[in-house]
Amino acid sequence: VDLRTALGSVEVPSPVLTASGCSANGAELEPFVDLTAIGAVVTKSVQLRPRSGRPTPRMAETPSGMLNSIGLQGPGIDGLLSDDLPWLAERGARAFVSIAGTRVEDFAELAQRLRGVPGVLGLEVNISCPNVESRGEVFACDPVAASDVVSAVRAVADPAQPVYAKLSPDVTDIVSVARAVTDAGADGLSMINTLLGLVIDPDTMRPVLGGVTGGLSGPAIRPVALRCVWQVHQALPEAPILGMGGIRSGLDALQFVLAGASAVSVGTAVFNDPSAVARVHDELAAALAQRGFASLREAVGYAHR
Numbered sequence: 001v002d003l004r005t006a007l008g009s010v011e012v013p014s015p016v017l018t019a020s021g022c023s024a025n026g027a028e029l030e031p032f033v034d035l036t037a038i039g040a041v042v043t044k045s046v047q048l049r050p051r052s053g054r055p056t057p058r059m060a061e062t063p064s065g066m067l068n069s070i071g072l073q074g075p076g077i078d079g080l081l082s083d084d085l086p087w088l089a090e091r092g093a094r095a096f097v098s099i100a101g102t103r104v105e106d107f108a109e110l111a112q113r114l115r116g117v118p119g120v121l122g123l124e125v126n127i128s129c130p131n132v133e134s135r136g137e138v139f140a141c142d143p144v145a146a147s148d149v150v151s152a153v154r155a156v157a158d159p160a161q162p163v164y165a166k167l168s169p170d171v172t173d174i175v176s177v178a179r180a181v182t183d184a185g186a187d188g189l190s191m192i193n194t195l196l197g198l199v200i201d202p203d204t205m206r207p208v209l210g211g212v213t214g215g216l217s218g219p220a221i222r223p224v225a226l227r228c229v230w231q232v233h234q235a236l237p238e239a240p241i242l243g244m245g246g247i248r249s250g251l252d253a254l255q256f257v258l259a260g261a262s263a264v265s266v267g268t269a270v271f272n273d274p275s276a277v278a279r280v281h282d283e284l285a286a287a288l289a290q291r292g293f294a295s296l297r298e299a300v301g302y303a304h305r
């Protein structure tokens with residue numbers, strides 16, 4: 001089965017990528033996965049300055065998924081450019097760089113700094129982190145705010161680097177946000193970020209996370225993610241979709257492809273199985289072959305026909 005796909009204007013050999021924030025920036029996966037064989041390493045959202053994130057504990061397991069309130073911990077763009085990205089480029093790995101900020105100008109400056117950087121295939125514009133000070137900072141919750149960020153990024157980003165907007169499931173109408181960012185120049189849509197959630201410890205009778213609320217990921221959110229991909233593909237069939245949310249097997253990935261995703265990210269599953277990204281690739285190939293598909297492309301959006 002021909003699994004090649006495109007992320008906007010860029011061809012990649014596999015439709016299976018890491019998900020931002022779940023595999024550090026590739027180094028933790030390297031012992032388990034051939035980084036050159038996967039679609040790309042989607043790096044943890046980077047900001048202009050280093051950040052230590054929210055107080056710990058900031059991860060909690062639930063029976064159906066994981067809750068995190070990391071709060072954008074990371075080295076900042078200088079550290080990413082000096083260490084993480086050269087490390088990936090030296091190994092021939094493709095990087096899809098997730099960028100985050102609190103102001104439109106932050107995103108634009110990050111896109112500018114990433115122009116022409118070797119190995120940087122494209123940008124995932126993270127406008128949907130749930131672990132910010134106020135909901136007003138979640139650009140993806142408002143079509144106008146979301147499109148302001150995307151058009152500012154697209155205006156200064158490397159023309160060779162596709163710009164994907166990462167959307168939030170915590171909206172009443174994800175299609176209107178998808179339409180707004182596509183009109184603003186997004187080359188693709190990443191769906192979905194984590195769903196805002198809460199866990200209370202029955203012993204302490206207090207929220208388990210230092211950040212109180214957190215982002216829910218893993219199998220619990222898979223049907224929500226799939227529904228978002230379905231609705232957006234239905235409304236905007238030409239918009240490339242990078243689907244994510246609880247994918248841990250080839251059959252999970254297949255569902256996202258049939259709903260309209262031309263690529264998928266595997267996130268939370270790597271905590272149980274560090275080889276999950278490579279395994280999902282192999283299982284997806286087998287699942288497509290069993291169903292008579294000669295290529296991934298034939299299967300994208302098949303469930304709508």
Ligand code: RRO
Nearest residue numbers: 069070071072129131194215
């Ligand atoms: O760092 C985080 O707390 C975080 C981010 Br930026 C995000 O986009 N989604 C998430 O669940 N956590």
